[in-house]
């Protein structure tokens with residue numbers, strides 16, 4: 001018989017307002033505190049936060065020199081959020097509002113990152129999280145997170161699109177809040193990444209290159225840039241350049257893909273939930289949707305890691321793969337921000353399988369043997 005783990009769960013504080021000690025100690029702010037006036041929260045909203053956001057905008061000298069023509073390439077590294085992806089920005093909002101509305105459980109379909117974020121923030125709020133995942137296509141780190149954060153993880157023998165269909169119906173039939181990007185609070189939280197870019201740069205970039213799965217994040221960024229633009233906080237609006245994996249590119253081919261396939265599992269989505277929104281964003285911004293192959297994604301994944309020192313997950317590298325493939329679409333001297341949506345540690349299997357670097361193992365434990373392998 002398996003030993004039972006002791007129940008170590010700590011009852012969560014029912015309301016962020018009760019965390020009185022916080023007012024006397026300086027802590028990192030999350031996105032809701034940083035951008036309260038731009039978000040649909042009130043003084044009664046319990047703020048469920050892990051101090052997400054405020055992620056770095058990092059210059060990319062190697063990529064910039066590859067593109068040339070004075071183009072300045074930066075990445076917005078949202079893989080440095082608390083659970084390792086941009087989903088935290090949306091989840092702090094979705095879970096705070098669910099808590100405010102008295103929800104006792106939330107549910108999401110996920111390719112992995114949404115499940116990790118939902119489980120973490122729900123735990124923080126004292127709410128139960130059910131996550132439905134395509135059981136054989138979730139990166140190891142994401143599954144590990146969802147389980148350890150205490151989510152109820154349910155694997156289906158199907159893909160993300162099927163999981164989302166089930167989740168939306170469960171949300172209609174049972175008293176449970178859906179926290180996929182069809183939840184409007186998700187996009188509200190995610191738009192803060194655009195605010196952070198403008199706050200740092202003093203204006204919007206000329207182009208935003210971004211991986212697209214369900215099309216929620218590209219819509220959220222555009223909402224953020226437009227809100228700042230209306231307030232005069234930025235003078236320009238970026239062209240929104242969205243990239244899908246070639247085997248899973250419904251927005252590029254113009255119709256749903258029944259059997260999406262790509263090793264970039266976070267964007268392995270055949271029927272994007274935010275199809276209309278994302279298309280409207282592309283059109284309004286003068287941007288484009290294009291596809292990159294898995295080989296191109298892996299090439300960008302390796303360049304980011306072994307030339308720039310940035311470890312992202314494969315889906316994230318679609319933005320940089322898109323820039324390298326479609327650099328002729330970028331004007332001279334332009335500023336380009338590529339969004340890196342998730343952390344490389346999420347998917348160690350891909351990193352090891354596709355590293356350009358050899359693991360030299362089986363070496364005898366002697367100085368001479370090691371020195372010889374080192375080339376001395």
Ligand SMILES: *Cc1c(COP(=O)(O)O)cnc(C)c1O
Pocket residue numbers: 085087113114181211212213214215216217218266267313315316341342343
């Ligand atoms: C969720 C996710 C995406 C896709 O974002 P959408 O809002 O679904 O377009 C891309 N990359 C990573 C790492 C993700 O977790």
